[in-house]
Amino acid sequence: SLGNDVSRVTAIVPTVKRLIEGFRAAGLPVIHTMECHRPDLSDLPPAKRDRGNPSIRIGDVGPMGRVLIAGEPGTAILDELAPLPGEIVIEKPGKGAFYATGLGDDLKRLGARQLVFAGVTTEVCVQTTMREANDRGYECLVAEDATESYFPEFKAAALAMIRAQGAIVG
Template sequence: MVEIKAEPFAFPLRRDKLALIVIDMQRDFAEAGGFGASLGNDVSRITRIVPDVKRLIAGFREAGLPVIHTMECHRPDLSDLPPAKRNRGSPALRIGDEGPMGRVLISGEPGTAILPDLAPIDGEVVIEKPGKGAFYATPLGDILKDLGIEQVVFAGVTTEVCVQTTMREANDRGYECLLAEEATESYFPEFKRAAIAMITAQGAIVGWVASVNAIVEGIAHA
């Protein structure tokens, strides 16, 4: 068995049981004029990780391992958008409103699309999710089961919200979870640090964290 250098201890890689899930690397969260920016966030923190996410995806593709992408979005009629999610706070734009890149977080709109540098290729699964966690109201669980996956590497945004939520969902379902440290980010650096601390506490209670280099090298040499 190959081990990947990780915290709080080495990750026991089972290469033929491994998949990558890239969470919500969408234009609305990463580009000026998108939903994230409309909330007053510094979206440059998200675009900064694109090269590392791209390198991680490339490593999985080269190894012939599954890459799964998620997008947070809703149906055009908003039938899967709870009022509690749409109506909270006083944002400049609400989900479903018309923005500079089309209707905010609506399936098929330009702003909902994955960033071009990280776009899925033919054969890669894309999950449209209405919630923060990628298992809720999606076929992700069945897809992972059909692929025989037991271990999942996570990348994407934001670390403390959609990434951590999906990791916790996966952990509860029995998956071993590994977070790629430079390939995830938050609008708030202290939130990323706190999320990683919570994930890795108490002997990897939710999962492990490792560098992109360690992960890519591990799967290449397994």
């Protein structure tokens, strides 16, 4: 609905799949995140719904169900990257995976100290979650070839920020 070319972001699917498979093979936990909202939109602030100039907005009916609503086909994790039974799935109403979710509790329960990030988009959800994790004391690593943006210059800028000053956020 924003008019973005999704070919850039879908190109990383095989790389993300290999990364997930490697974690599973090593017996390491895999946590999936997905930005979505409750069907009644009670977790969607008006400022977020009204932002931008899309042809359809969050909660509106689109070609794959209601946009960014939990349980709708267009919000589902891709089949190639689907969680296995027992893997944690975080439904997040914000850009960062810690906001209004149980991610912090899940990581404590797992005894996690180091996190590896992949997914989309580099400059929004990935970087926001990585910064939140860094603030909480986690060692953070972004798998650069397993993350992407609709805009190459945004990915480059986000990675430059992450690497800056001796990798200040990861």
